[in-house]
Amino acid sequence: MIKYELIPEQLLYEGSLTEDNFFHPARLSDEEILLTHSAEYLQKLMSLSLSRKEERNIGFPVRADLIERGRYISMGTYQCMKFAMEHGVALNVAGGTHHSFRSHGEGFCILNDFAIAANLLLQRKEASKILMVDLDVHQGNGTAKIFEHESRVFTMSMHGARNYPTRKEQSDLDLPLPDGCEDDLFLDTLKQHLPQVLDSINPDAVFYLAGVDVLATDKLGRLGLTKTGCQQRDQYVFVQCRDRNIPVAVSMGGGYSHDIKDIVDAHANTFRVALDLYT
Numbered sequence: 424m425i426k427y428e429l430i431p432e433q434l435l436y437e438g439s440l441t442e443d444n445f446f447h448p449a450r451l452s453d454e455e456i457l458l459t460h461s462a463e464y465l466q467k468l469m470s471l472s473l474s475r476k477e478e479r480n481i482g483f484p485v486r487a488d489l490i491e492r493g494r495y496i497s498m499g500t501y502q503c504m505k506f507a508m509e510h511g512v513a514l515n516v517a518g519g520t521h522h523s524f525r526s527h528g529e530g531f532c533i534l535n536d537f538a539i540a541a542n543l544l545l546q547r548k549e550a551s552k553i554l555m556v557d558l559d560v561h562q563g564n565g566t567a568k569i570f571e572h573e574s575r576v577f578t579m580s581m582h583g584a585r586n587y588p589t590r591k592e593q594s595d596l597d598l599p600l601p602d603g604c605e606d607d608l609f610l611d612t613l614k615q616h617l618p619q620v621l622d623s624i625n626p627d628a629v630f631y632l633a634g635v636d637v638l639a640t641d642k643l644g645r646l647g648l649t650k651t652g653c654q655q656r657d658q659y660v661f662v663q664c665r666d667r668n669i670p671v672a673v674s675m676g677g678g679y680s681h682d683i684k685d686i687v688d689a690h691a692n693t694f695r696v697a698l699d700l701y702t
């Protein structure tokens with residue numbers, strides 16, 4: 424998607440970041456994918472033999488280069504967490520593929536980057552308690568289902584109650600919001616729950632899905648946030664984690680405003696806020 428190229432371009436252009444601030448992730452191996460996804464699903468992906476129905480659920484014809492891209496993005500999310508463990512925060516310019524399940528993809532998601540990164544951390548004993556803070560407008564259904572019985576991963580999803588997916592999975596904490604929800608209600612709900620979750624879970628890693636499809640200008644969002652409200656959301660999450668010394672890795676997630684400039688600006692704001700708070 425074009426926005427994923429425009430985000431770093433914008434940040435470089437305005438001088439918020441330099442080339443040195445970026446890293447190129449390694450390629451995720453099959454073994455690493457299999458910590459999260461089923462062998463049958465991986466085999467279907469690699470042989471490009473998903474059924475038409477399975478492809479329809481994903482939303483586009485699955486090509487080899489898109490799967491390849493997913494490997495780098497997912498590894499990018501894992502490596503972001505490793506950087507965050509050193510520096511406090513690190514952001515993926517893409518990712519947030521939370522509609523991908525163990526054995527199938529959905530909603531434009533093939534591989535689940537948060538789940539893959541979390542399972543790698545657990546397997547390598549680099550984290551023992553992980554929190555997913557999913558503030559994309561769509562429920563993190565794939566992530567919720569993948570970690571349904573995994574007590575080391577707590578899934579929190581705040582999302583539009585009437586938005587996709589119609590059939591929601593059960594996260595450890597779901598915070599459904601009404602259509603048209605504006606800045607105040609959104610931020611109040613977040614403030615009511617996030618500190619408590621952080622204190623009771625006491626995670627050693629937080630994955631934050633900062634989708635900007637919560638904006639009023641979003642074609643699919645149904646909520647009514649302003650760009651300032653969206654920025655305050657990011658700021659709040661970062662401050663809560665920073666003040667508790669918990670590393671945060673961010674993935675961009677959704678954003679479908681009519682004007683691409685709004686999308687890129689709102690995603691770039693997440694980087695700008697992080698820069699402001701961590702440097």
Ligand SMILES: [Zn+2]
Nearest residue numbers: 559561636677
């Ligand atoms: Zn979304």
